[in-house]
Amino acid sequence: MSVLARSVGNAFRNKIRTAAVVAVLAVAIGLALAMLVANQAVGGKVQELNASVGTVLTVNPAGAQGFDGGGEPLTTAQTATAAAVPNVVSVVGTKALRLETATASTSTTGTTTQQAGPGGGPGGGTSVTTNLQAAIDAGTLGNRNNTSGSTGSGNTATGSTGTAPAFSLPITATGIGAEVDTAGKALNITSGTGLGDYTVASTKALVGTTLATKNNLKAGSTFTIAGKTFTVAGIFDAGTTFGNNAVYTTLAEAQALAATPGELSSMVVTVNSMANVDAAKTALQAALGSGKADVTQGQRNLETALSSLDSVKNISLVAFIAALGTAGLIILLIMVMLVRERRREIGVLKAIGARNRTIGLQFVLEALVLVALGSVVGAAIASFASGGIASALISSNSSTAATSQRGPGGGGFGGPGGNPFGGASQLLTSVTASASPGVIAAGVAAVFGVAVVGALVPALLTARIRPIEVLRGE
Incomplete structure (x- = not known):
């Protein structure tokens, strides 16, 4: 001492x-x-x-990406083919919907028809009506694209020579077969619960935080899609404003709303390790057929x-x-x-x-x-x-x-700047x-x-x- x-x-x-x-x-x-x-x-x-992003592959219908291209839709049966590919640990099918706020938009000069706007999943999506208000304002870019006349970019005014009405962004809705988002990561549910069995039709739904705030929704609240009443089971946080302007339902329910049973907009495939991603991608493309599906890595610049x-x-x-x-x-x-x-x-x-x-x-x-x-x-x-x-x-x-x-001229891979x-x-x-x-x-x-x-x-x-x-x- x-x-x-x-x-x-x-x-x-x-x-x-x-x-x-x-x-x-x-x-x-x-x-x-x-x-x-x-x-x-x-x-x-x-x-x-x-363990997550680097091992995720996305499968879209061949020739389709976002709202562009065409091709034949994927099917639920193809998930079994994808799951049989070596090193694949899970396959989650998704069905994309676009929820348009129900409005009667008519004028003396003609009728305004709401077209497919940004927000659908790969392979396009079916537009259905809802009583929800989008949590994202179209802003300058949304309205500019809406009046540009490009296909699928906004409202199309028929027989009107006046100014196009303000564009309202659609709400992203996705039917999923498991509690994961379209990037393959587990949904971050901040309140309430999940949907339970994601493979069966259900009137429960998960709502993004910004969309819930915009429409004063909480767990237990109700809203409608295509005239059908849904109950909010939980609120999730996707980490981005756009990602939170969204709704998740079970895969079977989304297929029923779109009246396309057995049809998928995309598949989220998870590989067991990053080292096997390239081999699994090649094998997956061969198993599904190059003319049937396009397989892309979820994060191409992850390396x-x-x-x-x-x-x-x-x-x-x-x-x-x-x-x-x-x-x-x-x-x-x-x-x-x-x-x-x-x-x-x-x-x-x-x-x-x-x-x-x-x-x-x-x-x-x-x-x-x-x-x-x-x-x-x-x-x-x-x-x-x-x-x-x-x-x-x-x-x-x-x-x-x-x-x-950076390439010549100081531009990156995506072009100048x-x-x-x-x-x-x-x-x-x-x-x-x-x-x-x-x-x-x-x-x-x-x-x-x-x-x-x-x-x-x-x-x-x-x-x-x-x-x-x-x-x-x-």
Whole structure:
């Protein structure tokens, strides 16, 4: 107990120096912990992408994408063919609908007919009426597309020479065969419950958060589709305003509303690992037939995103090791200085019978006291700085990759000024670094390990101090 008490007292012998040492250690330890948190967050995101988005394939009718093209519709029977493909772990059929707000729009100059607008799923979708109001305003782009005269872009005014009426965006409705969205990820239901058995017809529905807010809906509320009353079973959050302007029903119910039993708009196919995606894609295309279906990877630029995230992960790991080494070097230099300063004290202790092990332990404990103080402040720094550091690393790395992949004239893959990452850029910015107690504890343990090593070296130097030489010099 006396050794511990003496070590704590020695640590605070010179308060100004102690404060300076703790401040320097806090910066080094805080940086090390922040880098460790960023490394863990990026590593977790990579695993999440490999386990979800990166393993998803989308199957559409051949020649159809969105509202363009044609081809023959997919069928429920084809899901069994897709499920039999090696490395495929699940196949979810979807049926897309477009819900148009029921209005009687007539004028003296002619009749306005609501056409298919943005919002349907791959392979097109059947338009049916609803009493719901869309949660997204058409805005300048929607009304511009509506009056452009392009097929399927908005309202078509028949026999009218006046200004086209304001366009109302349709609501996306999707029938699904399992509790996953059209990207293959589990639906994030924020209130209420799921639909139960997604393979049977049911008048229960899931409603997006923005659509529910717009129409004052909550779990248990009712609305109509094609004159049929539906009950809100739950509210989901898709993460985007457009995604939340949507309704999910069971697959069988959507097929019944569209009067197309057994017909699918698309299939969401999940592969067991990212390494097997290419092989599964080829086998799936062959099994379904190139003239029957088009198979695409759900996130075509995911490899670019993963490469960028892996670079960030490696950078943060190197920075963590460097900051950890810096903390150890600081401890080493401080303890060497203390041993030199206390040569006379060490000599006296050895002259009265103190063993080298006891003296060395005193210096190690003194170093650990300083490291403990620095770790407390460093952990606070890491909790506030880890998120910003992770974002800065990701932003810097993705910007560098974007610059290196731009084509002539500075344009990206998508044309001049385009983003070479495409939709994968959203995956990069969605990394959230939070200083969890487990990660901080692991980082502090590593710091203490380095501190022990840094303190042992000068502690061993005490064995070389000969009491007779010290006392002779007095």
